[in-house]
Amino acid sequence: MSKQNAPPKRLSVNDLLRMKQAGEKIAMVTAYDATMARLVDAAGIDVVLVGDSVGMTQLGHGSTLPVTLDQMIHHCAAVRRGLDRGSGRAHLVCDMPFGSYQASVDEAVKNAMRLVAEGGAEAVKVEGGHDYAEVVRRIVRAGVPVMGHVGLTPQSVHKLGGYVVQGKDQEKAQQLLADARAMAAAGAYAVVLECIPAELARFITRQLPIPTIGIGAGVHCDGQVLVVNDLLGLDDGFKPKFVRRYGEVGKAIGEAVKAYVSDVREAQFPAEEQSFHGQSLRLLQLVEGDGGEPSVIGAPV
Numbered sequence: 001m002s003k004q005n006a007p008p009k010r011l012s013v014n015d016l017l018r019m020k021q022a023g024e025k026i027a028m029v030t031a032y033d034a035t036m037a038r039l040v041d042a043a044g045i046d047v048v049l050v051g052d053s054v055g056m057t058q059l060g061h062g063s064t065l066p067v068t069l070d071q072m073i074h075h076c077a078a079v080r081r082g083l084d085r086g087s088g089r090a091h092l093v094c095d096m097p098f099g100s101y102q103a104s105v106d107e108a109v110k111n112a113m114r115l116v117a118e119g120g121a122e123a124v125k126v127e128g129g130h131d132y133a134e135v136v137r138r139i140v141r142a143g144v145p146v147m148g149h150v151g152l153t154p155q156s157v158h159k160l161g162g163y164v165v166q167g168k169d170q171e172k173a174q175q176l177l178a179d180a181r182a183m184a185a186a187g188a189y190a191v192v193l194e195c196i197p198a199e200l201a202r203f204i205t206r207q208l209p210i211p212t213i214g215i216g217a218g219v220h221c222d223g224q225v226l227v228v229n230d231l232l233g234l235d236d237g238f239k240p241k242f243v244r245r246y247g248e249v250g251k252a253i254g255e256a257v258k259a260y261v262s263d264v265r266e267a268q269f270p271a272e273e274q275s276f277h278g279q280s281l282r283l284l285q286l287v288e289g290d291g292g293e294p295s296v297i298g299a300p301v
């Protein structure tokens, strides 16, 4: 293969760090299957996250808590295949689901390695700051890059008392800064800042040596992440303040399927172009039986 036709190189953790240093924004989005992975990669996304939001967006749960490690592996492997069939430029991160890294450091390391070995992830993401520094350190030591996630951490929804903006007062803001710093000090290569005041996110972004990726954290983060369903308009009315819709794909699906239903009902589909004909069936004859039921005589040659 000539160099010109070679696929663009996959982005690595080093490229993301270089982007922060160069002031180039990082564009990240979730994907949960091969089709969406191929589409977002072809559109030039830098980072694809197999989010545990899969539980809410694709599996119909009311939170991310029921999502299992096996489910994450299943979706991650599909995304991996989608990326590998396309240009495969995007860096692939997979969320560690609730229960897969909280009980013990050993379990966390084993489970992170399964997401890489079986899911094809290049990195894993864990929710939590200072309390998870040891987990992050040990996973990184095992050779797996870790993205941290602080602020509104949906796996702690019951502790947080709902999906509410975090770090609004001085004390909580200090704690969040300490959590983000702890992630960087433990060896995380990037950190998601979810639903925190924009001023706080700007301060953290300036303080940290690693890229910050915001969702509901203002424009001064080093990158942004959104759930792909939300930006495409595929959601079921979920529209928190931080979402901007870039498409009306849900509407487009509705219109396309309505048109199909109508064509089927009116025998407008399939037309000749979608129909097959074969010489091999020339001996088949349909005759009307007594009850108007067709019966077949003859046989294919």
Ligand SMILES: Nc1nc(=O)c2c([nH]1)NC[C@@H]1CN(c3ccc(C(=O)N[C@@H](CCC(=O)O)C(=O)O)cc3)CN21
Pocket (backbone or CB within 6 Å): 052, 053, 056, 057, 064, 152, 154, 163, 164, 165, 195, 227, 229, 230, 235, 238, 239, 240, 241, 242
């Ligand atoms: N489709 C989808 N998009 C997401 O961004 C997302 C998921 N699912 N599932 C996992 C978590 C849950 N997330 C959420 C869910 C709700 C709010 C929310 O209702 N936020 C209020 C803030 C309320 C306040 O504190 O003022 C908002 O209006 O934005 C925020 C993040 C983000 N993640």
Ligand SMILES: CC(C)C(=O)C(=O)O
Pocket (backbone or CB within 6 Å): 030, 049, 050, 051, 052, 053, 054, 095, 192, 194, 215, 225, 226, 227
């Ligand atoms: C919203 C992003 C950061 C996430 O963790 C997810 O989609 O699960």
Ligand SMILES: [Mg+2]
Pocket (backbone or CB within 6 Å): 051, 052, 053, 064, 095, 154
């Ligand atoms: Mg998540």
